[in-house]
Amino acid sequence: MSFIRFDPIVLSLQDLLEGDLKLATPPEIYARLRRMLAEPGVSMVDIAEVIEADPGLSMRVLKLANSAFFSLPAQVASILEAIRYVGMQHVQDIVLATEVMQRFDAIPPELVDIYRFWRDSIRCAVLSRQLAGSISGTPMHEQMFLAGLLHRIGHLVMYQRIPELARKALLEHRCRQLPIYEVERDLMGFDHAQLGAALAQQWQLPKLLCSVIAHQYSPQSDQDYPDASAMLALAIQISEIGSFDGAAIDTGLAQQPELLLGSGLAPEVLPLVLKKAELDYEASLALLY
Amino acid sequence: MFLPFEQQQAEILLYHVDLADLHPLTEQLNAAGISRVQPLRDLQDIPLPSDGPVLLVLLAANLDPSLLVLCRRFSGLIEQGLLGLACVLEEDASGAALSTLQQAGCLDVQVQSHHRLGDDGLQRLALAARMVSERHLRLREQLNFRQKLAEQRVMEARLNYLADHDELTDLANRQAFERALGKVIEQGRHRQITHALLYLDLDRFKLHNDATGHEAGNALLRQLSNLLRQALPAEYLLARLGSDEFAVLLQATDEQEARRIAEQLRQMVATIEPDGREIVYHLGVSIGLSMILPGSIGAASQAMVQAEQACFMAKGRGGNCVHRFSMDDNALRDLHEDMHWASPIRTALAKDRLFLTYQPLLTLNTGMISHYEALVRIPAELGGNEKSAQFMLAAERLGLATQIDRWVIDSSIDFLRDNLAISLGVNLSSHAFQEPTLTDLIQQGLERTGIAPERLTFEITETAAIMNFSETRRMVDHIRELGCRFALDDFGSGFSSYHYLKHFPVDMLKIDGSFVSGMRNDLRDEAIVRSMIDIGRSLGKEVVAEFVEDADTLQRLDAMGIHHAQGYYIGMPTLEACVWKFDRDDWHKELQ
Numbered sequence: 001m002s003f004i005r006f007d008p009i010v011l012s013l014q015d016l017l018e019g020d021l022k023l024a025t026p027p028e029i030y031a032r033l034r035r036m037l038a039e040p041g042v043s044m045v046d047i048a049e050v051i052e053a054d055p056g057l058s059m060r061v062l063k064l065a066n067s068a069f070f071s072l073p074a075q076v077a078s079i080l081e082a083i084r085y086v087g088m089q090h091v092q093d094i095v096l097a098t099e100v101m102q103r104f105d106a107i108p109p110e111l112v113d114i115y116r117f118w119r120d121s122i123r124c125a126v127l128s129r130q131l132a133g134s135i136s137g138t139p140m141h142e143q144m145f146l147a148g149l150l151h152r153i154g155h156l157v158m159y160q161r162i163p164e165l166a167r168k169a170l171l172e173h174r175c176r177q178l179p180i181y182e183v184e185r186d187l188m189g190f191d192h193a194q195l196g197a198a199l200a201q202q203w204q205l206p207k208l209l210c211s212v213i214a215h216q217y218s219p220q221s222d223q224d225y226p227d228a229s230a231m232l233a234l235a236i237q238i239s240e241i242g243s244f245d246g247a248a249i250d251t252g253l254a255q256q257p258e259l260l261l262g263s264g265l266a267p268e269v270l271p272l273v274l275k276k277a278e279l280d281y282e283a284s285l286a287l288l289y
Numbered sequence: 290m291f292l293p294f295e296q297q298q299a300e301i302l303l304y305h306v307d308l309a310d311l312h313p314l315t316e317q318l319n320a321a322g323i324s325r326v327q328p329l330r331d332l333q334d335i336p337l338p339s340d341g342p343v344l345l346v347l348l349a350a351n352l353d354p355s356l357l358v359l360c361r362r363f364s365g366l367i368e369q370g371l372l373g374l375a376c377v378l379e380e381d382a383s384g385a386a387l388s389t390l391q392q393a394g395c396l397d398v399q400v401q402s403h404h405r406l407g408d409d410g411l412q413r414l415a416l417a418a419r420m421v422s423e424r425h426l427r428l429r430e431q432l433n434f435r436q437k438l439a440e441q442r443v444m445e446a447r448l449n450y451l452a453d454h455d456e457l458t459d460l461a462n463r464q465a466f467e468r469a470l471g472k473v474i475e476q477g478r479h480r481q482i483t484h485a486l487l488y489l490d491l492d493r494f495k496l497h498n499d500a501t502g503h504e505a506g507n508a509l510l511r512q513l514s515n516l517l518r519q520a521l522p523a524e525y526l527l528a529r530l531g532s533d534e535f536a537v538l539l540q541a542t543d544e545q546e547a548r549r550i551a552e553q554l555r556q557m558v559a560t561i562e563p564d565g566r567e568i569v570y571h572l573g574v575s576i577g578l579s580m581i582l583p584g585s586i587g588a589a590s591q592a593m594v595q596a597e598q599a600c601f602m603a604k605g606r607g608g609n610c611v612h613r614f615s616m617d618d619n620a621l622r623d624l625h626e627d628m629h630w631a632s633p634i635r636t637a638l639a640k641d642r643l644f645l646t647y648q649p650l651l652t653l654n655t656g657m658i659s660h661y662e663a664l665v666r667i668p669a670e671l672g673g674n675e676k677s678a679q680f681m682l683a684a685e686r687l688g689l690a691t692q693i694d695r696w697v698i699d700s701s702i703d704f705l706r707d708n709l710a711i712s713l714g715v716n717l718s719s720h721a722f723q724e725p726t727l728t729d730l731i732q733q734g735l736e737r738t739g740i741a742p743e744r745l746t747f748e749i750t751e752t753a754a755i756m757n758f759s760e761t762r763r764m765v766d767h768i769r770e771l772g773c774r775f776a777l778d779d780f781g782s783g784f785s786s787y788h789y790l791k792h793f794p795v796d797m798l799k800i801d802g803s804f805v806s807g808m809r810n811d812l813r814d815e816a817i818v819r820s821m822i823d824i825g826r827s828l829g830k831e832v833v834a835e836f837v838e839d840a841d842t843l844q845r846l847d848a849m850g851i852h853h854a855q856g857y858y859i860g861m862p863t864l865e866a867c868v869w870k871f872d873r874d875d876w877h878k879e880l881q
Contacts, residue, residue, distance in 0.1 A: 010442070010445070010446060010449075011442065011443065011446035012442070014439070015439040015440075015442045015443050016439075016443060017439075018435055018436055018439040019436055019439035019440035019441075019442070019443045020436075020440070021432075021436055024436075026365075031365065035362055035364075035365060036362070039358050039361070039362060040358065041355060041358060050333070053333070161443060162443065162446065162450075164447055164450050164451060164454070164459075165446075165447070165450055167459060168450075168454070168459045171459050171515065171518070172518065172523070174515075175515045175516075175518035175519045176518055176519065176522075176523055177519075178523065
């Protein structure tokens with residue numbers, strides 16, 4: 001029996017999601033793109049039109065195509081061209097990232113620094129993407145950027161919807177050195193991973209994303225996407241070290257060797273992955289902020 | 290918030306690849322009284338979702354696979370009740386094809402000319418539009434209802450949390466703690482489990498708060514509660530009971546372990562350095578420990594009272610220590626004391642039998658005696674002791690102190706009215722300066738008698754001043770505004786006298802008697818007294834030495850520059866007081 005929570009607080013994760021209509025409805029443009037891409041006859045022109053209808057998004061997509069990350073020979077001026085160069089997955093990543101960032105606009109600033117939150121999430125996102133990309137023959141790597149970016153989305157729901165409980169959980173976690181999920185389960189009856197996965201489901205995000213968000217603390221129990229979950233767990237671990245410095249990361253990872261083993265990544269590849277991730281991080285940060 | 294049904298009628302949007310084709314049909318629908326009809330240029334332009342429900346009528350030549358794809362694209366909007374679909378085909382199709390379209394979400398599929406719908410065709414479209422509206426309305430109501438319920442549950446959870454927690458530190462509050470304690474006691478009643486309860490009260494927190502400000506005080510409390518969190522496993526119930534009081538329930542813990550933990554917490558607090566601040570006061574914590582043995586304690590409130598009493602004892606022993614509650618220690622002695630005094634005090638008050646004795650103060654530069662300290666007594670025949678005010682502590686515990694204070698104020702003022710050449714020092718109980726009605730009583734007394742207010746000096750001890758610094762300070766200011774004077778009594782006996790000297794507006798310092806009587810055989814005491822006199826003089830205060838018991842001491846104090854002396858050598862307390870000259874010849878003779 002633990003006393004972080006004295007009396008059960010009656011709260012369900014569904015209530016948290018359902019009670020707020022703005023939160024519950026799927027990100028609109030991302031959902032529309034996904035529906036269109038599922039149709040057999042959809043053309044790039046149609047997709048480009050959807051993007052063009054949103055000036056902010058259009059700007060970001062163009063910025064992405066013209067960034068050093070792709071180092072294209074000539075200036076890309078049209079959305080259609082940009083999509084052709086960077087690929088649909090990148091476009092979807094940007095669309096969802098943009099929509100999600102706009103959605104959580106009511107986080108109390110004294111509770112968390114939202115800019116820092118997103119910086120850390122972007123760090124994890126690029127690490128996930130680069131780790132996945134470095135293992136050949138893994139078809140799931142395309143969605144790993146979003147997995148890294150959104151793995152703590154359940155926290156945003158807590159910060160926005162139940163800030164008092166979220167603050168208590170943070171304090172208990174920091175002071176007592178208990179895992180955050182343990183404190184949250186004790187205090188609220190569920191943890192942010194479960195909440196984030198439920199939100200991802202409600203938003204009809206791809207199954208892989210729902211699954212890896214749910215299993216970020218227990219990748220080995222992910223029946224459907226064990227590799228992706230192992231990858232995300234490793235990316236989280238590295239990103240929490242807070243730098244791309246190889247020595248710091250080696251020390252950090254030494255504490256949990258099973259993460260590196262479980263991901264299937266050859267250790268000698270890691271320096272290269274980190275180098276790429278660092279470049280990707282600068283670019284993604286510039287793009288999304 | 291919903292419009293009447295007629296106005297909720299879904300808008301009908303007509304879509305055909307060839308826009309020109311739509312014009313006659315639009316007119317025909319309008320003519321039939323269906324006014325909200327629009328041709329749609331582009332499927333991306335559907336005016337959703339805020340504009341209400343829409344019936345999208347797809348006009349096509351025949352059932353071509355791309356029509357099905359198109360229908361499926363809208364399945365999300367249909368599910369949300371924002372959109373209904375109808376198809377009008379130019380060419381006949383088989384029943385199976387029609388049912389395919391219906392499965393794809395079409396409300397109505399008809400085969401008609403795009404240029405001219407028959408009457409039944411028009412009616413079917415109007416009906417489909419109403420169906421979309423009704424469905425939209427129903428879904429919105431359901432959604433609203435579910436959303437409201439869910440939101441209510443979230444609000445309730447937040448309110449429950451707030452009701453049980455302290456906002457500053459996010460620890461449990463007293464209410465939640467006592468409830469949980471009650472449960473633990475209840476559960477342990479039939480099991481042989483021993484628990485321990487710690488009651489923590491910071492020493493000198495109020496001083497810290499006054500000196501560094503409210504914000505810094507709050508920051509310190511947050512810092513402390515986080516340190517407590519760090520130091521204690523989550524199984525131990527931790528709560529903030531009041532401003533600087535905390536409690537810990539150590540479940541299934543024996544006394545030895547509880548003492549160890551309490552001692553560890555005490556040491557931890559003593560080493561706190563407030564974040565980003567200079568240390569103004571070293572912190573300390575008084576910890577009361579109360580053991581909850583199986584079957585020994587009935588209610589949570591009883592356990593709390595015992596722990597709190599033990600904490601009070603720890604404070605009484607000077608603070609920064611751990612004290613275990615026991616029925617036969619001071620608390621019990623106090624209880625006996627209270628029982629002993631209750632009747633004499635009540636009788637003396639009821640029969641107006643309290644009386645004052647007056648002890649003289651010698652003013653050295655004039656050699657005159659005109660100032661006395663008034664001391665309240667209970668007559669021996671009522672069970673009192675004419676030499677001691679020991680009953681005052683019991684009176685405070687019994688809640689009778691204010692009545693005595695009122696009597697003392699009235700009697701002293703009457704005395705001053707009748708003895709015009711004399712001024713008086715008056716002692717009040719330690720709670721007096723938190724009792725605002727006393728100010729009025731003093732003011733009324735001064736007005737009633739017309740005596741000069743500066744003839745009345747109130748003596749306040751450091752402990753009394755500490756008890757509630759800012760409140761006491763306010764009242765002291767108030768009484769000084771009336772013109773009365775203040776003396777800081779037992780100066781030097783407490784920890785932080787110099788702080789008070791700076792911040793507390795007193796006119797007179799009374800050096801604690803123990804230093805003065807110590808001067809006879811301890812050079813250190815002499816040095817301390819000398820420095821206190823120097824400080825007092827340089828701050829412009831009058832300095833009094835108490836316990837002056839022989840000529841030699843008086844002589845040395847005189848040389849150090851003391852203003853006034855009091856003690857058995859000057860004069861014992863007496864029932865009368867008058868102005869007289871202290872015989873210096875006698876004094877000097879004795880020295881030789």
